[in-house]
Amino acid sequence: MKRKILSFVAFFGLASMANAQMYVSPGSYVFMNNQYMYVTQDVNIQGTGNFYLRNTSQLLQGGTGAGANAGAGDLSVFQEGTVNNFQYNYWCSPVGAPLAAAGNNPFGITRLYRPTGLTASTAATILPTSNYNGTSNPLAIAPYWIWKFITSSTYAQWVSVGSASTINVGEGFTMKGTSGTDNTIAQVAENVQNNTGSRQRYDFRGKPNDGTISVAVSNGNFTLVGNPYPSAVDLNMYLRANAPGPDLLWGTADDVGLNNTSIDGTAYFWEQVAVNSHYLNQYEGGYGTYTPGSGYTPADFWNYNGDGTYNVNLVPAGTANLHLRFTPIGQGFMVRGDGAGTATMRNSYRVFRRETDVDATPLARSTTESSSIDSDLFYDEIPNVAGTDYTTQRVNYYAPQIALVAFINDGGYLFNRLGFANGYSDGFEKGADTPGVNAANPISFYQVLEGTTNEFRTSLTSFDIDKGYPIGFRCDSQTRFQVRVSEYLYGFDLSDEVFIHDKLTDIYYDIKNGVFDMTLPAGDNKTRFEITFKNTGGTLTTPDEANNMFAVVQNNEQGMLTILNTYKKDIKSITLYDITGKLILNKENLGNNDSYQFATGALSDGVYVVKATTADNINVSKKVSIYKK
Structure with missing residues (x-):
């Protein structure tokens, strides 16, 4: 259910007489620790003012129109990647450039910082485009790997962003991680290092995104989007609103604020093997999929050719058991268009759900936690904008x-x-x-x-x-x-x-x-x-007593198939099929001989299926490999 509370929040210079519902005056700040703030309308953080979200804190807003936040000050929120300097995370920024005018603004990686203290951070170094390897300490980002993907279907249509601030609100982007470690702990009470290895912490600083956020999609093409807010979102609500489906579990699409048919109803999450190479033909990865009805299905992992097409050789598959209903701050994912239009995020999908909660998953991270959650387990109360009572909803998926x-x-x-x-x-x-x-x-x-x-x-x-x-x-x-x-x-x-x-x-x-x-x-x-x-x-077709009734022997030197009737059963028929299902041989009413032989010298090399049927309708099938010596 919705809660409008402020807990463990320090206000310094918060001016109640300002027009914005929440106003942070110049040189002042708001600090939140392990809690959330709910603002029913807009936020105005003036230049040199700051709003610090720390230790899983989040900001929820209830506006129903376009983004109305204003001010040249910064909201600061931490999020961790999950890969090293050779692999991609898919991101979506919760902030944009801190411009005074009301509205959401584009994002660029110059808005990323290295935490050095409770409220202090140092701007990341943006490396030359010829340097492909980011580092953790000092934090340096390789802009060569910053790309976005808008209404496209082929690998060649990725759009290079680099260090430019051209990532529009709601658009996702790729970014590779960093090498090295950084044992700096910005908040002692939280006790999280900046990087213990392949898990880089970034401080996103800028104007907080809010309001209705739409990204263009087109029929049959993918678009990289994500969670654009400094809070978690209920991904079920987003997918149900933009892809109305059966009203079995979640009510009608109108219940989640939109009735749009623009996407196919699935979110696609990138998973990648750590192969420690920047060459595309060395990549091993694929897309896991999530729907409100079926949950998360792990990725099929592929090798890739140099042009981004699939290689025929599969590699071991994704192992992630992700529960992505409550999508965390910064998470990017693909959607596929089901017509020309837009995929729309709204404030009403926002929830306060920590990544440490039992069913939540940090940024597209593999986990050994079982996906088979107790079907009788219900959610605790989850503060949210829409007023949803999550205590009546099972953590599990309703469809076995x-x-x-x-x-x-x-x-x-x-x-x-x-x-x-x-x-x-x-x-x-x-x-x-x-x-x-x-x-x-x-x-x-x-x-x-x-x-x-x-x-x-x-x-x-x-x-x-x-x-x-x-x-x-x-x-x-x-x-x-x-x-x-x-x-x-x-x-x-x-x-x-x-x-x-x-x-x-x-x-x-x-x-x-x-x-x-x-x-x-x-x-x-x-x-x-x-x-x-x-x-x-x-x-x-599984080993058991009946399967031992017959033994099948293929003598490829002599081109002869022998079937041993070990129990001397009355044989109704013996048939032989090739692997395509074509009937090659059919012999009926063979009696109860000890054995039967059939010539195979004229058959093509390959795997065949022998099926024996007894007079009392027991069927046994076995495979044989026939080839010419």
């Missing part, structure tokens, strides 16, 4: 999910999720289903939704134990996919079994207790495979 992971070519991972709640459809719904990051990637494991040709990383739908949920596999060259259930999330208990059903071979692969393991040729398989929660065909 299964997390799926595909191991690719013995070297990398692809993630997706399938979740269920009443009222969701099989088609695309904003804020619930997560589109794939880029259809140009050479390998994809994805959810298939009705009414769209797009690929999806997550899908929320209604549960039916008798239903199949289609999934797809796409690859530019022959690729081995090994898929399993990696985790049950948010109280999933709808089924004790999970299978991938190959509709061409009618084989069911148990992916809860075993692994779907198949090498597919180049192509896009949109209709062949589905997730099911019942094995209606009876095919057994």
Whole structure:
């Protein structure tokens, strides 16, 4: 619920007779420690005046129009990056240039400082553009790595900013971190060093941003945006307002102040491996995705070519379990346009949520904390501008999910999720289903939704134990996919079994207790495979007693396939499929012989699936590798 309190705040020279609701006179300051201030209208910090937010303190404002803050004084707030001098953080500044006139102003890295004391800071050194490596002490920033990305779709369309103050309010920007350490502690009570290694603290100083903030988007293109305020924001409210979806959990879009259809309902967060190289073809990273319905899905990590396109070789995937509903000060992220328009931030999305709170996450940082939060846990009271009673909302996501992971070519991972709640459809719904990051990637494991040709990383739908949920596999060259259930999330208990059903071979692969393991040729398989929660065909694909009924031996020297009927079962049929699902051989009513042999010398080299069906309808499948000596 909304609270209008001032706690542990020192005021010096605060003039109540000024026109602004909060006015800091020249040479005076306001200091806050581990609290928040709520100002219902505007703030005016006069030249040489200062407003210090320290030890997780934040400023909330309730204005409903354009930004109205004024004054040439500075608000000062700390935030830490999470990478070294070779990796990027995505940022969005909470302040702009401190100009006297009312309104929000552009930002540049000259507004970044190194904390040296409780209120004292030293301006960062801006290095020459030929110097690519920032340092922690003294704080020096390499402007070569300051870029923004506005309504674009290709790597070449990143816009260089450098040290210029041309980052408009609400726009995000990239910035690499620093090398070295800095053990300076600006506030003894907080006891946080400026840099313990790959975690640089910056002092953002300038006029605080507030009010309605819009950034242009365009259909199908990405834009780098972020949290533009000196407080946390409820990302669910932002995404729901700019991408109205099912009104199952959060009310209508009007409840969050806007009914705009400008973006696809997903926030995209950059994750990167520490590879200690500035060369693009050495980068390893990708975008994790967040929606209000499904939460955070870790990034698929890729190598990159020198032109920014994906390399076919995957690397180990993102490990972050991020709870990004309450997006911290300074956090940048991508959104993708769903038409020409704007993505709009509003004061009503602002909340006071410390990054140290149990479900919050510091600036796009990996953590070992489990994402499976107790489904019965509710939020404590969270001060906020909109008047939301968070104590009635679960920390968990309402849609129980299964997390799926595909191991690719013995070297990398692809993630997706399938979740269920009443009222969701099989088609695309904003804020619930997560589109794939880029259809140009050479390998994809994805959810298939009705009414769209797009690929999806997550899908929320209604549960039916008798239903199949289609999934797809796409690859530019022959690729081995090994898929399993990696985790049950948010109280999933709808089924004790999970299978991938190959509709061409009618084989069911148990992916809860075993692994779907198949090498597919180049192509896009949109209709062949589905997730099911019942094995209606009876095919057994995990080691058990029935699977031991048959042994399959391929003699490639003699070009002969031998099937041993160890239990002397009555064989109804034996079939052989290639990896594309094409039926190669079909023999029926074979009796109960000890063994059967079939010539394979004329077959092409590759992996094949042998399926045996008994007269009492037990199905066993095994794979063989056939090649010519």
